[in-house]
Amino acid sequence: MLCKNCKIAIDSTDNYCKNCGGKIIKKRLTIQNLFEHFSAQFLNYDNLFLQTFICLFTKPEDVIGGYIDGVRKKYINPISYFALAITLAGFQIYIIKTFFPEGLDLSNITIEGQEEFANSYFSFIQDYQSLILPLFVPAYALMSKIVFYNYKKYNYTEHLVTFLYILSQLTIAMILPVITFTGLGYTYGDFTMFTIIFQITYSAYCLKRVFALSFKKLLLKTLLFFVVFSLLYVLAIILFIAIMIMIYGGLEGFAEAFGSISQ
DSSP: OBOTTTOOBOOTTOSBOTTTOOBOOOSOOOHHHHHHHHHHHHTSTTSHHHHHHHHHHHOHHHHHHHHHHTOOSSSOOHHHHHHHHHHHHHHHHHHHHHHOGGGSOOGGGSOTTOHHHHHHHHHHHHHTHHHHHHHHHHHHHHHHHHHTTTOOSOOHHHHHHHHHHHHHHHHHHHHHHHHHHHHTTOOHHHHHHHHHHHHHHHHHHHHHHHHTOOHHHHHHHHHHHHHHHHHHHHHHHHHHHHHHHHHHSSHHHHHHHHHHHHO
16 A cells, blocks of 8 residues: 555554654545535644644744744644635635625715815725735835844844744735625725724734833834835835836836736
8 A cells, every 4th residue: 555645555543654644545526525624624723734823823933933933833834824825815805805895985985076086096905906916015024124123133134034923924914804894884084094004903912912112111112113115105105106207218118007907
């Protein structure tokens, strides 16, 4: 008898392969054991996904700090967790666009006369979020590295790991609430402020636990984060405008091009 995973000879009495550790499947696939496999992978308390999700709320320093310090078996690694978050976010957008398309509306928080542009821009962000979301990770890691300049605990790569976990958790945690709210007739504009407050609060909570900050230091670092974010945001806009001028020969050309894309 051969292991179906690594093709090494095994005994018929074995439950796991001695070479690769894979479980020996002896029964044919049925609806019942398919559901049992799903439950074992995603619903029981011992599985890595549930452990990671729960502990990123209860003790994020154990997940983030543990991975950085070399604990690699206890929780899902940050890249896999981030990939899972992007996948689930894609399902979320598909469900909302298919069943509750009116939920993708920002009109009630948009300047009068700019509703169509805001909704077109928001729709563009949603369509390409799997490409856009990964861009936030290095940006937030850079801001974190600057804000914690006097903390030599982590290098830039380790700040990347920190925000891979944080952004993944924020994305996954908001999936069901967003679907529920849009299903009840609310729009993104109705709960945008709540989303922003949750993102800021949770990120600050994680950084407080990871860096063992006092409440006073947390307030100072949060303020500094906003300052750094504002400066980088202005620089990004200036760079964006400069690139658009080079590509389209001016802002008017870019406005026309973007207008044709959004239509």
